[in-house]
Amino acid sequence: MDAYFAHSMIEKEDFEKMEQYILDHVPAEDFAAVRKNLKPTSIILEEATDKAYHEGAVLEHGCPVEIRKSLEPLEKRLPDVVGIGFAKCGTGTLQFLDCHPSVTMRSTEPKFYNSKNAFDIIQFDGEGTPEKYDYLKKIEITAGKDKQKFLKFTKTVLTVNPKKQYAGSAALDVAKAMKILNPKTKIIGIACDPIKRVYSQFAMKNRRTEFKTTDGMDEEAIHKCKACLNKDLNETIKDFTENAQRLLDNGGNSPGFDEYARALEPFVEQFGDENVLLLDGENLITQPNQEWARLLEFLGLNKESMKFYIDEEKGFPCLEKPVKYCLNGAKGTSRKIDVRQEYPEDTAIWRKSFSPKIKEMILFKKICNKIDEKCCQKLRDEKSSFSWAHEYACLDV
Template sequence: MELNTYLVIVILILLAFSTLINYDLATADEGFSTFPEFLTSYFRPNKVHKEHYNGTLPGFIITGVMKCGTGAVSKFLSQHSGIYDIGETYFFNRYYEKGYSYYDALLTRRSSGKRKIVFEKTPTYYKTLPTAERIYAMNPETKIILIVCDNVQRTLSRYLHILHLNPSAIQRQQKEEKIEDLGQDFDEFQTRLNMTVDELNIEFEWMLAKRFGNFYRFVEDLYDLFNQRKHPFATKESNLKELILTDGFYSIYHMTYLKMFEPERVLVVDGSTMKDSPWTELYRIQKFLEVPVELTKDSFKWSEERGLYCLDKGGDVNCLGKGKGRSQGWQFEPYLQEKLADFFRPFDSHFADLVKRKFSWQSNKNDVDI
C-alpha cells in the first residue's frame, strides 16, 4: 500500500475520532453521550485555563427546566435598568473547548459595553455534566437561578411545544423522529406516556425495595445513574418519553450544583407562579441579586387576549412570545393526570426538602413521607 494511502487512512481515523471526542452532550435532545467516560474526562477537560483572563463574566446565570418559565423570567429581568440579558450561549455544555476568549467575545459583543449586570440564560445547564463544575471554575461567586415548575403541567407543555414546532428543513427530520416516539396526536401521547410511567414505576419499585423503602437512598442511586449516564438518563438507552419524565427529578440535577456552590449562591424559583403572580418570584430574584426592586406588582398588566400577565412599563406593554401559554385549555385525562401527580409527588417532596421551600403546585396531599 502506498504511503499516500496510509496517510489518507490515518487522517480519516483521526477525523472520526475527533468527531467522537467533540460529541455535544447538549445536542442529543438534552441527553448524554455514550462515549467512554475515561476518554471523555481526558479529552473534554472540566476546566479551561483562564489565567490572566480579564474579560466579561456574567454576574449570574439562569438555568432550569424546559417549559418552566426560564424565558419569562429572563425577559422580565431584561427590563430592569441595572440588568442586561445576553441570551442563550450554551458555552458551558457545547462550546467550552473554545475557551474564555470565545465566551468573552459573546458577552462583550451582545452587551455592547453596557454598564449593567450581565447574565445569560441557558436552560440545559441544569442537567448536563459537568456544567456546574465549569461555572464554578470560572467564578465560584457566580449566582445561579434555577427555575422549576409543576411537573404534570410541564410534561403536557413539553409535548405541545414539540408538536407545534415550526422547524427548518434540517430540523424537520428531528421533529418527525420525536413525534414518532411520543405520539402523532395527543391521545396517542397519553396512551404511550401512561405505559412509560407504568414501566418506570416497576423499575423504581425494584430499586426502592433494594433500599428497604428508603427514598433518600433511592434518590442517591438515581444520582449515580445520572452521573454514569445510564438509563433512565441516557439518550442511547432511554426514549424521549422517559427523558421528559426524568427531566422533573429536580433533586438529581440540583445535587450537582450543591456539591459545588454554597446554598446562598443558588436561588430556586417557582416557575408555576409566573402566570398568576410573576412579581412574587421576581421580588425574590431582585433581592437575591441585590439590585433595586423595580419589577413589582404595579409593573404588570393582565392580558385577556393572552390569558397571562404582561410587563407594563410606562404604557409600553411587553408580552411574552405567542408560543408561551400554549397549554392553556389543555389537560390530561383524569386517570393520567392523577397517575402523573402520584409519580412525581415523592420527587417533588424530596426536592422541596432539599431546598427548604414549598412550591405552589404542592398541596397537603403532596406532603408524603419519604
C-alpha cells in the same frame, strides 16, 4: 425596534411569530433542515441587538438603551447570573430582566459552558496557573471564537444569561467550570408543575410532527423522516402513562420531568445554597409580582423596581414598570388546556409517580424542613410559592 429592524421596518415580534409559524407548519421530514436554515436570522438578530446596546438605539422589546449608557469603560465579561432551566418551565420569562436599568440579558446565550468547554476549563485549572490569566485569556484558550460572542459591559451592570441545557447530565462539570471562571456567579432555576410540564412538552412535539404516516413515501424519504413516525398526542400520553405505572409497580423512579433537586445539587455544591435560587414557574404566571420580588431581592436589586400585571387576553403577565412590555404571543399556548380535566386517569398516575421527587425538591431547597401537616398547610395557600407541590407532597399526610 432595534437598529436592524428599524432599517428593515419589520417588528421583532412579527419576525418571531413568522419564524415560529414556519416551524409549526413545516412538514416533519423537513423540520430539522428548515430550523437550521432559520438559524442565520437569529444570528442577524443577535448582532443587531449587540449593536443597539451601545449605539443609542431602542432595543427590540421597547426598553430604551439610554438606561444603559455610561461613560465608564466597557469590557467583555462572563455572566454574573446564569439561568439553568428547566425546559417548559418558563425560563423565557427571564427576558423581562432586560428591561431593568441595572441588568443586561442576552436572549440567546453563547454555548460557552457546554460539556467540552467545561471539561477543558477544569483541566486548564488543574494543570496551569489561572491566577496569571484574566477571564478573556481563559475564554480564548478554552472556547476559541466563542469569546467573540460576549457583549461588552460596564463593571456596574448585572449580566444575565439563560440556558436550559445547563441542568443536564454534564451539570457537575458545568458548575465546576463556572466556579473556576467566575466564583461569584449566581444561579437561577425555575421549577414548575411536572404534570403541566409533561403536557406542554408533548403538545409542542406534536405540533412539530404534523405527518404521522409514511404512506406513499419512498424508502429514502422514510429514512429522512424519523420525526414523522412519532405517535399523535393521545398515543404519546398513553405510552407515558403506561411507563409511569410500570415504574410504580416495580418501585422505580419517576419517568423524568421532576428532577429539580438532582439538577440543582451540583450548583449548590459549588456556589452554596445562598447563591442558588429556585423560582416557582407557576407563580411567575399567577403571582408575578410576588415571585419577581424574590428574584430581584436575590439579585440585590430593589424589589419595587419592576411591577407586572396579568394581561386578560393573553392570560400571561406583562411588565408594567419600568416600561410596558409583553412576551411574544407564542408563549404559554399549551397552558390554556386543563390537562387534569382532559386526562384525569393519566394525570392521577403521573401525580403518584412524581410525588417522591417533588418531596425531594421541597426538602432540598428548604421550602419545608420536613413533610408534615405544618408543611402541607403552608403549601395549601394558593398564593405561596410552590403551592402546586401540595398535590404531590401531601398525598399521604
